[in-house]
Amino acid sequence: xxxxxxxxxxxxxxxxxxxxxxxxxxxxxxxxxxxxxxxxxxxxxxxxxxxxxxxxxxxxxxxxxxxxxxxxxxxxxxxxxxxxxxxxxxxxxxxxxxxxxxxxxxxxxxxxxxx
Amino acid sequence: xxxxxxxxxxxxxxxxxxxxxxxxxxxxxxxxxxxxxxxxxxxxxxxxxxxxxxxxxxxxxxxxxxxxxxxxxxxxxxxxxxxxxxxxxxxxxxxxxxxxxxxxxxxxxxxxxxxx
Numbered sequence: 721x722x723x724x725x726x727x728x729x730x731x732x733x734x735x736x737x738x739x740x741x742x743x744x745x746x747x748x749x750x751x752x753x754x755x756x757x758x759x760x761x762x763x764x765x766x767x768x769x770x771x772x773x774x775x776x777x778x779x780x781x782x783x784x785x786x787x788x789x790x791x792x793x794x795x796x797x798x799x800x801x802x803x804x805x806x807x808x809x810x811x812x813x814x815x816x817x818x819x820x821x822x823x824x825x826x827x828x829x830x831x832x833x834x835x
Numbered sequence: 836x837x838x839x840x841x842x843x844x845x846x847x848x849x850x851x852x853x854x855x856x857x858x859x860x861x862x863x864x865x866x867x868x869x870x871x872x873x874x875x876x877x878x879x880x881x882x883x884x885x886x887x888x889x890x891x892x893x894x895x896x897x898x899x900x901x902x903x904x905x906x907x908x909x910x911x912x913x914x915x916x917x918x919x920x921x922x923x924x925x926x927x928x929x930x931x932x933x934x935x936x937x938x939x940x941x942x943x944x945x946x947x948x949x950x951x
Contacts (some may be wrong), residue, residue: 826878
């Protein structure tokens with residue numbers, strides 16, 4: 721299994737505060753993703769990265785920013801947390817190129833509660 | 836644009852009975868299709884995938900799925916379920932995109948509940 725870890729695993733924060741979630745992978749995968757999971761919505765893509773310093777927006781990017789300064793780390797920042805951002809956040813990584821690279825490996829998730 | 840519809844939000848089934856979880860997709864280009872399983876308080880684990888070739892795909896834990904291009908479906912089946920199969924199941928679709936890797940578009944999930 722790919723080594724992909726998320727931190728923290730659980731966090732409670734107050735409305736209006738900035739929050740950063742970290743994703744770390746040890747597989748040297750090129751692509752990394754942040755999803756949020758909400759009941760009745762499945763998983764929705766927030767942002768993704770296709771290389772160091774190369775990132776782009778997904779389906780639900782408003783209120784989120786990301787950074788990737790090293791291959792192994794992908795950070796998700798909520799600039800000013802709102803209650804609508806209470807969710808479970810999953811990071812995923814993926815090798816590059818061709819059919820061999822199509823499986824995405826997921827972290828264990830971060831449960832974020834904004835009060 | 837691609838999308839996935841999982842036709843059942845919940846599927847209750849008795850242990851040792853067969854089960855089918857339904858998934859339909861829409862896409863204007865060729866697709867890769869996946870089923871992931873999520874056990875309580877865990878991340879997602881790949882069950883199986885269809886990339887090309889044989890339309891019947893076998894995965895882990897005795898699951899299989901059949902790709903039907905004409906019906907744009909990728910239904911998941913298991914001939915005899917166990918209590919331990921109780922979990923959330925997600926169907927997902929992707930296709931190669933410029934710079935985006937193979938970012939997955941997920942369905943809303945089907946909760947499989949297996950009872951004795």
